[in-house]
Amino acid sequence: MTGHPHTRHLTADELVLVYFDEFTDRRGAEAHLALCESCRRDLASLGDTLALVADHQDVAAPEGFERVMWARIQREVEGPTPGGWRHWFALRRLALAAGVASIAIAAFVAGRWTTVPEPAPDSPIVADGTELAPERVLLGAAGEHLDRSQRVLVELLNAEPDGPMTVSERERAADLVAASRLIRQSASDAGETALADVLGDLERVLMELANGTDDDTAAELRQLRQRIESRGILFRMRVVGSDMREREKASGPPVS
Amino acid sequence: MHQGDRTAVAHAQNGDSDAFRSLVEHHSRYLFSVANRLTGSAADAEDVVQEAWLKAHRQLGGFEARADVRTWLHRITVNCAIDFIRARRHREDAHDPADLEQGPLSERGADGQVTPLRLAQSGEIRQRVGEALGRLTGLERAAFTLRHMEGMSIDEVGAALGLKASATKHSIFRAVRKMRQALEPLVDERGTRCS
Numbered sequence: 124m125t126g127h128p129h130t131r132h133l134t135a136d137e138l139v140l141v142y143f144d145e146f147t148d149r150r151g152a153e154a155h156l157a158l159c160e161s162c163r164r165d166l167a168s169l170g171d172t173l174a175l176v177a178d179h180q181d182v183a184a185p186e187g188f189e190r191v192m193w194a195r196i197q198r199e200v201e202g203p204t205p206g207g208w209r210h211w212f213a214l215r216r217l218a219l220a221a222g223v224a225s226i227a228i229a230a231f232v233a234g235r236w237t238t239v240p241e242p243a244p245d246s247p248i249v250a251d252g253t254e255l256a257p258e259r260v261l262l263g264a265a266g267e268h269l270d271r272s273q274r275v276l277v278e279l280l281n282a283e284p285d286g287p288m289t290v291s292e293r294e295r296a297a298d299l300v301a302a303s304r305l306i307r308q309s310a311s312d313a314g315e316t317a318l319a320d321v322l323g324d325l326e327r328v329l330m331e332l333a334n335g336t337d338d339d340t341a342a343e344l345r346q347l348r349q350r351i352e353s354r355g356i357l358f359r360m361r362v363v364g365s366d367m368r369e370r371e372k373a374s375g376p377p378v379s
Numbered sequence: 380m381h382q383g384d385r386t387a388v389a390h391a392q393n394g395d396s397d398a399f400r401s402l403v404e405h406h407s408r409y410l411f412s413v414a415n416r417l418t419g420s421a422a423d424a425e426d427v428v429q430e431a432w433l434k435a436h437r438q439l440g441g442f443e444a445r446a447d448v449r450t451w452l453h454r455i456t457v458n459c460a461i462d463f464i465r466a467r468r469h470r471e472d473a474h475d476p477a478d479l480e481q482g483p484l485s486e487r488g489a490d491g492q493v494t495p496l497r498l499a500q501s502g503e504i505r506q507r508v509g510e511a512l513g514r515l516t517g518l519e520r521a522a523f524t525l526r527h528m529e530g531m532s533i534d535e536v537g538a539a540l541g542l543k544a545s546a547t548k549h550s551i552f553r554a555v556r557k558m559r560q561a562l563e564p565l566v567d568e569r570g571t572r573c574s
Contacts, residue, residue, distance in 0.1 A: 135552075136548075168566060172562050173527060175508065176511075179505040180508055180512065184412070185421070192425075193403045200432075358425070361422070361425070
């Protein structure tokens with residue numbers, strides 16, 4: 124706090140502190156700036172750069188973000204409505220019962236029960252021997268399927284821009300297509316339209332990945348990545364997957 | 380304060396979930412921008428905004444009628460983002476993504492006036508700013524944004540991020556250095572420093 128002009132120029136870091144009004148010897152800096160056109164220019168340039176950042180830093184939210192956000196928090200905000208849920212489940216129980224066998228197969232294909240030798244995958248049970256409710260099978264299988272598929276898509280998006288897909292990546296995609304079809308069909312039967320819709324989009328992407336060849340050009344892969352991003356597939360998968368997990372959690376202890 | 384917000388909050392405090400929904404629909408996009416500035420990731424920003432809304436819902440009872448709703452939500456979102464960044468810190472790769480050896484950007488800025496050309500360049504400038512921010516580490520970005528955009532003091536930033544003042548300054552200096560290196564060619568040429 125000397126108030127005496129600095130006899131040397133202010134360093135770049137000191138100018139940052141001056142700009143943010145956090146320089147200890149503020150009066151000394153001001154006195155120097157009053158005398159030094161060079162430092163004034165540098166401070167102005169710093170201000171212009173930081174103003175550019177402030178003016179152009181914002182990224183717009185994805186389209187429909189506010190509605191998706193509400194869908195993500197609605198259950199917690201509205202709180203449990205036991206009667207409503209029982210009613211909802213009752214309405215869907217018949218449809219779900221019809222789809223449960225295929226869900227179990229889908230989960231098997233996706234690897235959900237591959238490490239559990241008994242019981243057979245078409246009669247999923249929890250540890251205490253209780254038969255799982257059909258809706259829980261759908262929620263569990265769909266949630267895990269979405270998680271697994273997300274990992275594949277994230278790897279694709281983060282891969283080398285011009286790098287080819289490997290054989291194992293295509294095989295993973297092919298496995299996921301098979302599981303996805305069965306889960307989508309059951310979701311559709313159960314009236315889970317948001318899940319069925321996102322699985323439909325996911326399947327198309329997975330199909331292209333699974334059917335790809337070494338001759339696929341970098342441009343084709345770029346196109347695929349762009350489609351994933353432009354349709355917000357990952358975002359929707361996260362939202363629906365999160366919803367599945369929440370509902371599975373609300374419906375009882377975890378399935379393992 | 381937005382009168383609709385005031386009414387919505389009052390109703391939401393009485394358990395009206397539709398009123399809370401109207402707040403979500405009115406402010407979520409803004410809060411996404413706030414969270415995205417701090418986290419640098421759309422996916423992380425989505426999670427932060429979700430947590431912010433849940434926290435806001437839990438804290439509805441403590442909201443003072445005279446306060447500004449957006450300011451209140453903004454503060455909650457910043458706090459959630461800070462929590463998120465602190466939790467992420469231990470996972471953050473120590474690798475510095477900045478490539479300070481990169482050459483200067485070739486594009487020169489316009490004359491500072493709002494012209495059609497300037498407007499046309501705005502999208503590209505936004506992209507350049509995004510790229511420059513992408514070169515910051517998560518900590519540098521958070522410290523810089525909290526100081527520059529949120530107006531927190533260096534001491535406050537340090538306290539929020541769990542850093543000492545010197546480390547906070549260091550993060551901000553490094554961030555500013557990188558931003559200047561990447562963006563100064565876009566701003567007006569104002570001469571060089573004297574030696």
